[in-house]
Amino acid sequence: MSVGRIAPIIRARYRLVHRSVIRASCKPSFGGPGKRVVLGVVGLALFVPTSAFAASTPEQQLAERYAPIVALKAQTGACDSKGEPYRPVPADVVLGRSDVKLVDGDGKLIAQAPTASVLFGKGENDYLDFPGSPLNAGCSYEKWGDAVTQGAPTTSYAHVVAQTGKPGKLALQYWFYYVFNDFNNKHESDWEMIQLMFDADTASEALAGTPVEVGFSQHSGAEKAPWNGDKLEKQGTHPVVYPGAGSHANYYSPAVWLGHSAQEGFGCDDTRGPSQRLQTTPVLLPVTAPTSAQAPFAWLGYDGHWGQKAGGPNTGPTGPNMKDQWTEPITWAEDEWRDSSSQVPGTKTMGTSATSFFCGAVAGGSQVYLRFLRTPWFVVGVLALIALFGIWLSRRTKWKPAPPLPIDQARPGGEIFNAGWEIYRRHFPLFLGIGVIFVPLSALAAILQQAVFSLTGLGTFEQVASGDTVMQALIALLFGSLSTIVGTVLVTAAAAEALERIDEGGRPDALAAYRNSSPRVGSLAWAWTRVIVVTGVLTTTVVGIPFAIFYLVRKAVVTQACVVERLHATAGLRRSTELVKGHGLRVLAIAACVNVTAYLLGPIVGMVFLFLTPSSLSLINVISSLVYVLVMPYVGIAIALLFYDLRRREAEAPAREPKVMSDASAPTDRRNTGDAATSGSA
Numbered sequence: 001m002s003v004g005r006i007a008p009i010i011r012a013r014y015r016l017v018h019r020s021v022i023r024a025s026c027k028p029s030f031g032g033p034g035k036r037v038v039l040g041v042v043g044l045a046l047f048v049p050t051s052a053f054a055a056s057t058p059e060q061q062l063a064e065r066y067a068p069i070v071a072l073k074a075q076t077g078a079c080d081s082k083g084e085p086y087r088p089v090p091a092d093v094v095l096g097r098s099d100v101k102l103v104d105g106d107g108k109l110i111a112q113a114p115t116a117s118v119l120f121g122k123g124e125n126d127y128l129d130f131p132g133s134p135l136n137a138g139c140s141y142e143k144w145g146d147a148v149t150q151g152a153p154t155t156s157y158a159h160v161v162a163q164t165g166k167p168g169k170l171a172l173q174y175w176f177y178y179v180f181n182d183f184n185n186k187h188e189s190d191w192e193m194i195q196l197m198f199d200a201d202t203a204s205e206a207l208a209g210t211p212v213e214v215g216f217s218q219h220s221g222a223e224k225a226p227w228n229g230d231k232l233e234k235q236g237t238h239p240v241v242y243p244g245a246g247s248h249a250n251y252y253s254p255a256v257w258l259g260h261s262a263q264e265g266f267g268c269d270d271t272r273g274p275s276q277r278l279q280t281t282p283v284l285l286p287v288t289a290p291t292s293a294q295a296p297f298a299w300l301g302y303d304g305h306w307g308q309k310a311g312g313p314n315t316g317p318t319g320p321n322m323k324d325q326w327t328e329p330i331t332w333a334e335d336e337w338r339d340s341s342s343q344v345p346g347t348k349t350m351g352t353s354a355t356s357f358f359c360g361a362v363a364g365g366s367q368v369y370l371r372f373l374r375t376p377w378f379v380v381g382v383l384a385l386i387a388l389f390g391i392w393l394s395r396r397t398k399w400k401p402a403p404p405l406p407i408d409q410a411r412p413g414g415e416i417f418n419a420g421w422e423i424y425r426r427h428f429p430l431f432l433g434i435g436v437i438f439v440p441l442s443a444l445a446a447i448l449q450q451a452v453f454s455l456t457g458l459g460t461f462e463q464v465a466s467g468d469t470v471m472q473a474l475i476a477l478l479f480g481s482l483s484t485i486v487g488t489v490l491v492t493a494a495a496a497e498a499l500e501r502i503d504e505g506g507r508p509d510a511l512a513a514y515r516n517s518s519p520r521v522g523s524l525a526w527a528w529t530r531v532i533v534v535t536g537v538l539t540t541t542v543v544g545i546p547f548a549i550f551y552l553v554r555k556a557v558v559t560q561a562c563v564v565e566r567l568h569a570t571a572g573l574r575r576s577t578e579l580v581k582g583h584g585l586r587v588l589a590i591a592a593c594v595n596v597t598a599y600l601l602g603p604i605v606g607m608v609f610l611f612l613t614p615s616s617l618s619l620i621n622v623i624s625s626l627v628y629v630l631v632m633p634y635v636g637i638a639i640a641l642l643f644y645d646l647r648r649r650e651a652e653a654p655a656r657e658p659k660v661m662s663d664a665s666a667p668t669d670r671r672n673t674g675d676a677a678t679s680g681s682a
Contacts, residue, residue, distance in 0.1 A: 005023050007236045018613075023517035023556050023617075030282070033436075037624075040100075044678040046503075057203075058202070058204040058207055059158075059203045059284055059615035060282075060284050061203075062172055062203045062206055062207055063158030063160070063172070063174075063282040064157075064235050064282055065207070066172060066174075066196055066211070066237055066238065066239065067156055067158070067174070067238060067279065067280050067282040068156055068174050068194060068238060068239045068240070068280055069235055069238050069239070069240045069241065069277055069278065069279050070088060070154070070176070070241050070242050070243055070273060070277070070278050071089065071241065071242045071243040071271075071273075071275040071276070071277050071279060071589055072084040072087060072241055072243060072245075072276045072277075072278065073243075073270065073271060073272065073273070073275055074273070074274045074275055074276045076542075077143070078139070079139040079142055081105070081182075082245065082270070083245060083388070084243065084245045084246065085142040085145065085146075085182075086142075086145055086149075086178045086179055086180055086190075086248075087149070087154050087178070087278060088154055088156060088177055088178060088280060089132075089149045089152045089153070089154065089155055089177060089178075089179065090153070090177070090283070090557030091157075091177045091299060091306075091319075092116065092153045092154055092299075093148045094128065094130065094179065094189070094306075095114060095115050095116055095119070095299065095651055096113050096114075096115045096509070097113055098112065098113045098497070099130070099131045099336055099654060100112075100113060100114065100128060100129065100130055100131075101113075101114070101128070102114040102118065102119065102122070102126060102127070102128055102129070102304075103127050103129050104126055104127075105126070105127070105309065105584065106126060107309070110122070110126060112332060114128070116293075116297070116298040116299040116302075117294060117298050118293075118296065119299045119301070119302035119304070120292075120293035120298040120299070120301040120302060120500060121293065121301055121302075122302050122303065122304050122455060123303055123304060123317070124303050124304060124322075125304065126302075126303075126304035126305070126317060127304055127305045127307065127308060127309045127315075127316060128185060128188070128189070128305065128306050128307055128308070129188075129305070129307075129308045130144065130179075130188045130189075130307065130308065131144060131253050132144065132312075133308075134180075134186045134187050134307070134308055134310050134314055135310055135314060135373050136185065136370075137186050137371050138180060141179065141180040141182070142180075142182075143150070144179075145179040146181065149179065149329065151396045153281040153297070154279070154280050155176075155177070155280060155281055155282075155283055156175065156176060156280035156281070156282050156283070157174065157175040157176075157177070157282075157283050157285050158172065158173070158282045158283065158284050158285060159171075159172075159173040159174075159175065159284075159285045159320070159326070160172055160173075160203050160206075160284075160287065161287055161326075161327075161329055162201065162330075163327070163328055163329055163330040163331065166244065166330040166331070168199060168200070168201060168407060169197065169198070169199065169200075169207055169330045170197075170198040170200045170201060170202065170203070170205070170206050171195050171196070171197060171198075171221065171325075171329035171330065171333070171644070172195070172196040172197075172198065172206070172211070173193055173194070173195045173196075173320075173325070173326075173424060174193060174194050174195075174196075174280070174282070175191060175192075175193045175285075175320045175327065176192045176193060176243075176248065176280075177189070177190070177191060178190040178191075178192070178248050178403040179316075181246065181247065181248065182246040183244070183246040183247035183267065183269075184247075184267040184362055184363055184366035185309060185313035185314050185366065186306050186310075186314055186370065187307050187313070187314050187315060187316050187317065188294070188306070188307025189305075189306035189316050189317060190248050190317060191317050191318075191323075192217050192243070192248045192249065192250060193217050193250075193304070193318060193320070193325070194210040194214060194215065194216045194239065194241060194250055195214065195215045195217075195222075195325065195328075195329060195332075195333065196213075196214050196227070196239075196263035197211060197212055197213040197214070197215070197333055198210075198211055198212065199212055210227060210228075211227040212226070212227055213225070213226055213227060214226075214227055214232060214421070215332075215333055215337045216241065216250035216251065216252065217249070217250055218249040218251070218259070218269075218311055218341065219249050219259060219343060220331075221336060221337075221338060222333075222336055222337045223251070223252070223337065223338055223339070223340065223341050224333070224337035224338070225252055231252050232252055233252065234498040238279065240277070242254055242271035243271065244270060245269070245270045245271070247267075247269050249269050251269065251341065252270070252272050252490060253404035253501060254271045254272045254273050254275065255271060255272060255343045255344070256268055256271075256272065256343070256344040256359070257269040257270075257271065257341050257342065257343055257344065258342045258343070258344050258358065258359065258392070258617065259289075259341075259342070259533050265516050267362040267363060267366070268344060268358070268359035270638070276583070285297055285300065285320075286300070289301050289321045293453070298415060299319065300319065300320070300321045301321070302319060302321075303318070303321070303322060303413070304318070304341050305317065306318070306319060308420055310373070311373055311602075313633055314370070314373070318568040318577065330369070340353050341623075343617070344356070344359070344616055344617060347615055347619055348350075350442050356603075357600075357603030357604075357606070357607070357624075358603070358607055358610065371606065385450055393589060394414075395413035397412045397413040397415075398412040398414050398415055399412075399414035399415065399417075399418055399548075400414075400415070400417035400418065401415075402414070402415040402417075402419040402422065403419065403424045404419050404422040404426065405502075405503070405645060406503055407423075407499050407500070407502060407640075407641070408454045408501035408503055408644045408647075408648065409644065409645070409647050409648060410644075410649055411641060413546065413586065413589065415639055416590060416641045416642055416645065417593075417594075417638065419640055419641060420634060420637040420638040421634070423499070423502070424633065424634050424637055427498075427502065430498060430510060430628070431498070431509065431510075431512070431633035431634070431637070432510075432629075432633070433499065433509065433510025433511075433539075434491055434494045434495055434510045434514070434633045434636070435491065435628075435629040435630055435631075435632055435633045436510075436629055437494075437510060437514060438546050439626075439629065453668055464588075471537060477622040485528065485532070485631070488632060488635070489528055489559055489634045490514070490517075490521075490524075491633060491635075491636055492560075492632070492635060492636035492639060492640070493520060493521075493524060493559050493562075493563045493636075494510070494513040494514045494516040494517050495513070495562045495633050495635075495636025495637055495640060496517070496544070496559065496560045496564055496636060496640040496643070497513045497514075497516045497517040497563055498510075498513040498635065498643065500564060501513070501516075501642075517563050520562050520563050520566070522569075523562045523567065523568045523569045523572060524559060524562055524563075524569075525569075526561075526568075526569035527555075527558050527562060527569035527572050527573055528558070528559075530569070530573065531555050531558065531573075534548075535548045535551060535552055538551065548628055550584070551585050553587055553588045553591070554577045554580050554581075554584070555573060555577070556576065556580060556587050556591045556639070556642070557576045557579060557580065557587075557639060557642060557643040558572045558573050558575075558576040559572075559639070559645065560628065560639060560640050560643035561575040561576050561579070561643070564640075564643065577648070579643070579646040579647060579650060580646065583646060583649070587642065587646070589644055589653065590638070591639065591642065592637055594634075594638045594639065595635060596629045598628070598632060598634070598635045600627050601627055601631050602624040602625060602626075602627035602631070603624050603672070605623065605624055605627050606620045606623055606624030606627075607624075609623055609624075623665070634667070
């Protein structure tokens, strides 16, 4: 017998001996002959050969041979929301506690500190209730769970069962009990399981062979794998299970898994490492639920919920005895196990990928739903205010006639959107060409980013800082979307260059637009590096987020200032601030509307393909990325029109103090406001 299999037996034996000694020592008769008897028992328990305590039944031997290993996503610290704070433990840890209640469907108290015998026979409308609210869990359940599970073994409940009418098949189930489910849905207690299938009628026959197939439960469904295939990871005879952080849905490998159905769940499960591997101690359950409140595992006779009634998917689950696979494991395997799960591609894409957006949207939507359940009127009120604000903004601007020419003119916000679309439509080949070049530009930027991480030591810095939430956020902001930022800046610069040529009556092409804007690449790089660093530092402080937004608004037209007015980085940043001054809210509304629409359109198109087609996730991400080829030139047009609008408004404003001049190197014939007298001024 291996050390891994002996250790749980020794631990269990020690706990048994410890309890026996304590009980005996509390009796008045403890001492003399009684003391010698107890010490003799201790000696036998601790020093009798381990083989004497080996499993005595084929079912127990089978349970120990294949007891699973759970690879739980490691936490970087207490209350780390990205790691897994819970592990499979005995269900008894929540029973007999004074802070746990058993209530009926109306919340009326049935019993305080219910035990297994009290649970026995209770109906489907009854609920266990732990301290805390799952709708507003915070870190309270993690702290409570740490307290109630301290010293408890990592446990898997083994259930060896055949099914009537299905000869030649035997199921070995392992059930996992977790104190809390902290996923997109949040509920007290969580039951998950895996199932091994044997071509056998009895446990003795199963011991003579090996499993043929295994199924891992995942939300309402399950995924199968051949026992001897590459998909299933094993350590010896023990299958390795990767539970999703928070949801405890079981997977075969570390990755991010996307679910968009009832069977797969709705959202994204993260099983990526680093992981903490724990060998479970198997506890053999009876084949059928007990018929007496005094029987072992009397809690298997409880038909109610193992957690608080909290509405919809946030209500505590029922126990194993209420699941179809408890009595019909073969039918469950034949009818409901699917071949695979959808793994989120790890490759980078232009912009936000459809899969990443889906994961974030579902997680964010679940938080809104939880808040709605807690304070429905508040959520409805906030959404109503947002809708009314959008309507008010749309009615505050003028949308027509929106003439596309001349480019250099003042326009209301609505006309900027419409004129931008008309310019895009009339010169579609030009701007499509500008967008297509976005693909190799982004790919090149991604390669350069990878090279920088590999050659400069930033990759090591990223790994070292992985445990620091603030540093992770800063790294993600500075480098995580670098390829997209570079491509976007170059596309919007080329669009601004093309618009100026169009306004002069020319017919530019995409290559000419990039060639003519290329001398400003150095200025743009230095200007946007400063913008990104300042914004990143402010954002990571959390309290600095409003200041980061204010700063970004002030620098909204820095690209256009550098390209159109031939300014270097510092002058371009200053020029953007001068133009935006006094128009901050208007610039915020227009820039946010344009950029958010562009940001959302690609992932939304990808999500349509996700739900309506059987396309692979990688192909869906490519489709959503290619949408950026179409929308990013429009962003460049709209922001350039905003730049010209701001410049015209500045020229038409009452005379003010002279402003900073543009770079000495700027051509004197470069148009600024259309007024020769002010050409070249800032």
